[in-house]
Amino acid sequence: xxxxxxxxxxxxxxxxxxxxxxxxxxxxxxxxxxxxxxxxxxxxxxxxxxxxxxxxxxxxxxxxxxxxxxxxxxxxxxxxxxxxxxxxxxxxxxxxxxxxxxxxxxxxxxxxxxxxxxxxxxxxxxxxxxxxxxxxxxxxxxxxxxxxxxxxxxxxxxxxxxxxxxxxxxxxxxxxxxxxxxxxxxxxxxxxxxxxxxxxxxxxxxxxxxxxxxxxxxxxxxxxxxxxxxxxxxxxxxxxxxxxxxxxxxxxxxxxxxxxxxxxxxxxxxxxxxxxxxxxxxxxxxxxxxxxxxxxxxxxxxxxxxxxxxxxxxxxxxxxxxxxxxxxxxxxxxxxxxxxxxxxxxxxxxxxxxxxxxxxxxxxxxxxxxxxxxxxxxxxxxxxxxxxxxxxxxxxxxxx
Numbered sequence: 095x096x097x098x099x100x101x102x103x104x105x106x107x108x109x110x111x112x113x114x115x116x117x118x119x120x121x122x123x124x125x126x127x128x129x130x131x132x133x134x135x136x137x138x139x140x141x142x143x144x145x146x147x148x149x150x151x152x153x154x155x156x157x158x159x160x161x162x163x164x165x166x167x168x169x170x171x172x173x174x175x176x177x178x179x180x181x182x183x184x185x186x187x188x189x190x191x192x193x194x195x196x197x198x199x200x201x202x203x204x205x206x207x208x209x210x211x212x213x214x215x216x217x218x219x220x221x222x223x224x225x226x227x228x229x230x231x232x233x234x235x236x237x238x239x240x241x242x243x244x245x246x247x248x249x250x251x252x253x254x255x256x257x258x259x260x261x262x263x264x265x266x267x268x269x270x271x272x273x274x275x276x277x278x279x280x281x282x283x284x285x286x287x288x289x290x291x292x293x294x295x296x297x298x299x300x301x302x303x304x305x306x307x308x309x310x311x312x313x314x315x316x317x318x319x320x321x322x323x324x325x326x327x328x329x330x331x332x333x334x335x336x337x338x339x340x341x342x343x344x345x346x347x348x349x350x351x352x353x354x355x356x357x358x359x360x361x362x363x364x365x366x367x368x369x370x371x372x373x374x375x376x377x378x379x380x381x382x383x384x385x386x387x388x389x390x391x392x393x394x395x396x397x398x399x400x401x402x403x404x405x406x407x408x409x410x411x412x413x414x415x416x417x418x419x420x421x422x423x424x425x426x427x428x429x430x431x432x433x434x435x436x437x438x439x440x441x442x443x444x445x446x447x448x449x450x451x452x453x454x455x456x457x458x459x460x461x462x463x464x465x466x467x468x469x470x471x472x473x474x475x476x477x478x479x480x481x482x483x484x485x486x487x488x489x490x491x492x493x494x
Contacts (some may be wrong), residue, residue: 096161101272101322102314103252104228108136108142108157111266112148118264122291122387126280127266130178131318133256134161135249138227141169142193143247143256144318145182155189168218169224171196174244174424175204179318184209189415196224198235199473200243223250234306237357238299240292246307253313260303261330262319263288273321273342283391285330288319289337291387292396294424300338304331337394340427344488345375345396349389350402350434351382351411357436359469360477361402364434367481373398373488381413386420393421397491398430398484399456401447405437410446418450430487431456432480434463441466459487 099106109131120126130146132154140162146154158167167190172180183205187193194214195205205211219222220235229251236244239260247256263285270276280370293300310327315323315330323330346368354357365376375396379389393399403414410418431451435443444464460483463476 098486099157099161101133101316102254103249103444104136105249105254105316106136106161107251107271107322108132108134108144108154108161109267109271110153110157112150113266117431118307119292122264122287123385124264126264126270126284128264129267129271129319131181131316131320133227133316133403134158136161137446138157139168139225140165141171141224141226141231142167142186143171143316144173144179145170145186147178148181148185151182151185155185159369165188169194169196169226170257171247172201172205172345173247173256174200174318175208175241176259177208179258180205180208184211187211187213198233198243198245200237204243216289218245219492228400229321234303236299236303236306238296239303240296240299248307248310248312251293253311254316255307255310255312255314255392256316257286257318259292260300260319261315261334262317263321265320267321271322273323275323276321278321278326282333285320285333286337286395287332287387287391290390290424292427294390296336296393297338297340297425300334304335304338340394342397342428343375343395343489344373345377346373346398346400346484346488347377347379347389347392347396348400348402349379349381349384349393349417350401351404352380353404353411356465356468357402357404357434360434360463360465360473363469363474363477364400364481367478368485371485372481373485381411381417384422386417389417390420390424393426393429397428398432398459398488400432400434400480400484403443403447404432404435405441407442408440408442410435410443414443415446418447422450424452426454428482429456430459432458432460432484434465434477434480436465436467438467459483
C-alpha cells in the first residue's frame with residue numbers, strides 16, 4: 095500500500111497540480127495555482143471518484159496504476175461535470191473500456207454532450223447506495239452547488255465525504271494533500287475568494303446541502319480543489335455556512351475607478367473619515383488595478399460597500415460598471431451600500447449607480463456624493479457625511 099497517497103481506509107489521492115494556468119475559468123487569477131483532485135478507492139470493486147483536466151492525463155494515469163497496477167476499475171463516479179473534473183472521462187473509458195460510469199439523471203446528458211461518451215452507466219438517485227466491499231458509498235444530490243448535476247458521495251464505512259467543488263479552494267497542494275501535513279496559511283483567503291467568485295450566487299442551494307449532510311458522521315472531506323480536510327472540518331464548513339448566509343464582518347470595501355485621480359481623492363476622504371469614526375477594516379480597491387475576484391472576496395467578507403466612479407461616455411466608468419454587474423450576478427445580500435461619483439461637463443455615473451442600488455436591493459446608507467471636476471470644501475464635507483453614515487450603520491450592529 096502506498097502510504098504517501100493514502101487518505102483513509104482504502105481511499106487514495108490521485109489528483110494533480112496545475113501550476114501553469116494564469117486564470118481560472120479565463121477570469122480569476124491563480125497566484126498559487128490550483129489542484130484538480132481525484133480519488134481512487136482500492137476495494138474489492140475499484141472505484142474512481144471524479145477525474146482531472148485532460149491536459150494532465152498521463153500523470154493521472156501513472157498515479158492510478160501505481161496503486162492498482164493492471165487491475166481494472168469497475169466504477170467511475172462523477173460528482174460534478176465541469177471539464178476540470180470530468181475532462182478525462184473519455185480517456186479513462188479508452189483505458190478501462192468495461193468501466194461503469196456512475197452519476198445522476200442530469201449527469202449523463204452532459205457526458206454525452208461534452209465527450210460523446212455513452213454506454214455502461216449506473217444512474218443513482220438521492221440516497222442510493224453502492225457497496226464496493228469494505229467501503230459502502232451513498233449518494234446525495236446537491237443540485238446547483240454549483241451546477242444542476244452536482245452530487246456528493248459519502249463513504250459510510252470511514253465517514254469520508256467526496257464533496258465535489260463544495261469546501262474547495264484555490265491553491266496547489268505542495269508536497270502533501272492532507273490538511274494535517276501542510277501549512278494552510280494561503281488557503282483560507284483563497285477559500286473565500288473561490289467561494290465568492292465560483293459558488294457565490296448559490297447561497298440557498300449551499301444551505302440546503304449543508305442541512306442535508308448535517309447529520310452525517312463526517313471524518314474527512316475530499317473536495318475537488320484544495321486540501322483534504324481532516325483536522326479543520328469545523329472551520330471549513332463554518333466558512334461555507336457563513337458565506338452562503340451572506341454573513342459578514344464589520345468593515346467597508348471602497349471600490350472605485352479614477353482616470354486622473356480626482357475620484358480617487360473622494361475615496362481617500364471617505365476612507366479617512368471612516369477610520370476617524372472607529373472603523374478599522376477598510377479595504378480600498380482601484381478597479382483598474384485590482385482584479386474583480388479580490389474585490390468580490392472582500393465584498394463577501396465585509397458588511398459595508400461604497401462604490402465610486404467618474405462619468406464615462408454618459409455611463410458609469412466601464413471597469414466599475416463591470417464590477418456592479420458581477421455583484422448583481424451573485425445576488426449579494428445583507429450589505430450596506432453607499433456611492434459617489436464625479437463628472438467634468440455632464441454627470442451620469444451617480445444617477446446610474448442609483449439604478450444599480452435599486453436593482454441590488456442592498457440597504458442604502460447616507461446621501462450619494464456627486465462632484466464636478468475636482469475636490470472642494472463642500473465635497474470633503476459630503477464625503478465625510480457619507481463615511482459617518484456608513485460608520486454609524488455598522489456600529490448599530492455591534493450590540494446585536
